[in-house]
Amino acid sequence: MVKVKVLFFANYRELLDCNELEVEINKGSSVGQLCQFLSQKGDVWHQLFANPGSTIKIALNQEMAELSSIINENDEVAFFPPVTGG
Numbered sequence: 001m002v003k004v005k006v007l008f009f010a011n012y013r014e015l016l017d018c019n020e021l022e023v024e025i026n027k028g029s030s031v032g033q034l035c036q037f038l039s040q041k042g043d044v045w046h047q048l049f050a051n052p053g054s055t056i057k058i059a060l061n062q063e064m065a066e067l068s069s070i071i072n073e074n075d076e077v078a079f080f081p082p083v084t085g086g
Helices: 011-016 031-039 043-049
Strands: 002-008 020-025 057-060 076-080
Touching (some): 002 011, 011 043, 031 043
Parallel strands (some): 002 076
Antiparallel strands (some): 002 020, 057 076
16 A cells, blocks of 8 residues: 545535545556545545546646556645636
8 A cells, every 4th residue: 555645626626625635545556546546435526536537637746647647655646627718
């Protein structure tokens, strides 16, 4: 197991009523597997994380990440909505 700091920004923060949390996940887990883990925390969590696809932006240690990116001990994963506007 590895400890990971998870951050939430913009409307995700409000929807989840959570700024950040620390979770323990299996060593070698991907960002996608973290999303599946988070989706089990409740209804709103499930809506946001069960099928993240292009509806969510992810940063791993402050660099853009893919669902296939591997998470290591003490990494920081941040979730935020896609930027829109004109």
